[in-house]
Amino acid sequence: MRAGVILKIRANTSRTRASVAALFVIVMIATGFAMAAAPSAARAESLAGTVIFNTANLRYDMDGGTRSVTSNTVTLIVAERLDTRLVREGQGVITVASPPALPTIIPFVLTNADNGTESFVLATSISSPAMTLRTLAIDADGNGRYDPAIDLPPVDATVPALAPGQSITVFAVLVGTAEQSVADATLTMTARALTGSGVPGSGYAGRGDGGGDAVVGPTGATASVVVPLASARAGPALIKSQSVRAADGSQNAVRDSVITYTLEARFTDAVTGARIADPIPAGTVFVPGSLTLDGALLSDAADGDAGRFDATGGAPADGAQGPGIAVALGQVAAASVHTVQFKAKIQ
Amino acid sequence: MITRPMIAAVLAATAAAASAAAGPLQVTSSILVESRAAAADGTTRIALVKPSKVTPGDKVIFVLAYRNTGTQPLSNVVLDNPLPRQIAYRSANPGSPAPDVSVDGKTFGSLATLRVRSLDGSTRPASPNDVTSVRWRLASPLAAGSQGQFAFQAVLK
Numbered sequence: 428m429r430a431g432v433i434l435k436i437r438a439n440t441s442r443t444r445a446s447v448a449a450l451f452v453i454v455m456i457a458t459g460f461a462m463a464a465a466p467s468a469a470r471a472e473s474l475a476g477t478v479i480f481n482t483a484n485l486r487y488d489m490d491g492g493t494r495s496v497t498s499n500t501v502t503l504i505v506a507e508r509l510d511t512r513l514v515r516e517g518q519g520v521i522t523v524a525s526p527p528a529l530p531t532i533i534p535f536v537l538t539n540a541d542n543g544t545e546s547f548v549l550a551t552s553i554s555s556p557a558m559t560l561r562t563l564a565i566d567a568d569g570n571g572r573y574d575p576a577i578d579l580p581p582v583d584a585t586v587p588a589l590a591p592g593q594s595i596t597v598f599a600v601l602v603g604t605a606e607q608s609v610a611d612a613t614l615t616m617t618a619r620a621l622t623g624s625g626v627p628g629s630g631y632a633g634r635g636d637g638g639g640d641a642v643v644g645p646t647g648a649t650a651s652v653v654v655p656l657a658s659a660r661a662g663p664a665l666i667k668s669q670s671v672r673a674a675d676g677s678q679n680a681v682r683d684s685v686i687t688y689t690l691e692a693r694f695t696d697a698v699t700g701a702r703i704a705d706p707i708p709a710g711t712v713f714v715p716g717s718l719t720l721d722g723a724l725l726s727d728a729a730d731g732d733a734g735r736f737d738a739t740g741g742a743p744a745d746g747a748q749g750p751g752i753a754v755a756l757g758q759v760a761a762a763s764v765h766t767v768q769f770k771a772k773i774q
Numbered sequence: 775m776i777t778r779p780m781i782a783a784v785l786a787a788t789a790a791a792a793s794a795a796a797g798p799l800q801v802t803s804s805i806l807v808e809s810r811a812a813a814a815d816g817t818t819r820i821a822l823v824k825p826s827k828v829t830p831g832d833k834v835i836f837v838l839a840y841r842n843t844g845t846q847p848l849s850n851v852v853l854d855n856p857l858p859r860q861i862a863y864r865s866a867n868p869g870s871p872a873p874d875v876s877v878d879g880k881t882f883g884s885l886a887t888l889r890v891r892s893l894d895g896s897t898r899p900a901s902p903n904d905v906t907s908v909r910w911r912l913a914s915p916l917a918a919g920s921q922g923q924f925a926f927q928a929v930l931k
Contacts, residue, residue: 471931472830472831472931473860473930477860480858481803481805481858482803482855483803483838483853483854483855484853484856485799485801485853486851486852486853487799487848487850487851487852487916488848488849489848489849494797498802498803499802501805503805503828503930504828505828505829505830505860506828506829507829508829630826630827632826640826642827
């Protein structure tokens with residue numbers, strides 16, 4: 428049991444869910460363009476399995492006439508060269524939280540980087556027991572966003588065959604396991620061509636497209652990405668989001684628009700004395716009677732219920748620096764979620 | 775130092791089936807690749823071998839071997855080889871006479887004499903990548919029982 432937990436956020440430092448979502452949309456669109464562009468880019472290279480025929484012609488004079496003859500036709504099957512490219516979307520250290528916090532999604536882009544149609548085998552390893560791989564998933568609908576209902580794990584950790592130059596997004600879904608915090612963990616993701624990988628130039632007779640040979644290309648047909656990880660300290664987490672509604676019904680943040688703030692407190696362990704405090708953002712005023720806890724209205728006064736609106740902000744114990752709301756959650760059960768909402772009007 | 779053994783010796787072991795066409799003049803087409811091996815005397819020896827693992831960018835050697843199997847000389851012998859679409863011409867193979875080349879399949883000459891017409895009507899000097907066909911002419915009649923071969927180097931696109 429942990430006691431006396433106080434959750435505080437400041438409006439100017441909290442990134443809202445809305446803006447995070449917008450960021451995802453931009454990344455997704457950029458990825459979509461890249462994926463669309465790759466296969467359509469003109470490939471000057473001969474595709475694996477292409478059969479090249481060669482026949483020569485001969486002409487000569489004999490008995491006063493010109494005769495012609497053709498040679499045998501010799502064939503050459505273009506071998507499949509095996510090359511793999513794997514890059515991570517994004518950069519920096521990824522923080523992995525423990526449940527009930529949401530799993531951490533790390534996207535990778537896997538590219539079949541050479542001239543054959545090829546499948547790829549994925550392998551992952553995590554350097555710390557503080558976090559674990561829940562699943563890998565293939566971005567089946569290509570929208571760059573992990574959707575567990577659509578984006579399914581690859582069978583036998585093998586990505587279905589990709590056309591030459593084709594890319595797909597693979598998600599690694601991680602969850603934290605332990606309470607202690609780890610700062611220097613890593614996730615290593617490796618992709619290798621199913622036909623074979625290893626020393627460039629290594630051959631696999633008859634294993635290429637169209638019955639031709641396969642040969643390991645300059646990448647060794649394998650690619651790895653190491654993602655630095657840190658585990659979030661297991662414990663309470665507070666997620667703040669907002670929605671704006673103007674007088675005209677739009678979502679424009681103009682004067683007199685009403686912002687609804689949602690504070691979602693997620694607890695891993697049972698605690699006592701949990702409080703949520705949030706200052707009213709500068710430039711806005713609290714809408715009286717708008718404070719709720721888990722959907723139930725709380726009065727603004729410091730009275731018998733759990734919440735209050737403090738117009739003066741004179742409660743240094745809460746760290747408040749101006750007008751703000753405060754909700755006492757008191758005794759909180761393990762693995763529970765509580766939601767506080769309030770409204771503020773833009774001045 | 776690099777030495778090149780007689781191609782014919784290699785061909786004997788690796789050539790595809792000879793032309794099925796009946797007649798006094800036969801021609802056999804082969805596609806080979808170079809195999810380099812260090813010899814005991816420290817030189818590198820290049821052999822032409824049957825191709826395997828040929829991937830885009832690799833050098834391939836086209837060999838055309840001809841033979842007069844008849845009893846009389848044959849005159850005005852012309853041998854031409856339209857290039858497969860996936861093949862980019864590079865040069866005559868060392869030891870082989872240089873072919874005349876063509877960028878349109880009609881006009882043949884040395885590469886330096888050929889020009890390529892662009893879509894806008896202007897022309898530019900032809901490059902090996904523009905070559906679509908190669909051709910050799912025998913200057914003198916081919917005696918009964920004699921044989922020879924031409925070879926050129928190319929790159930798989």
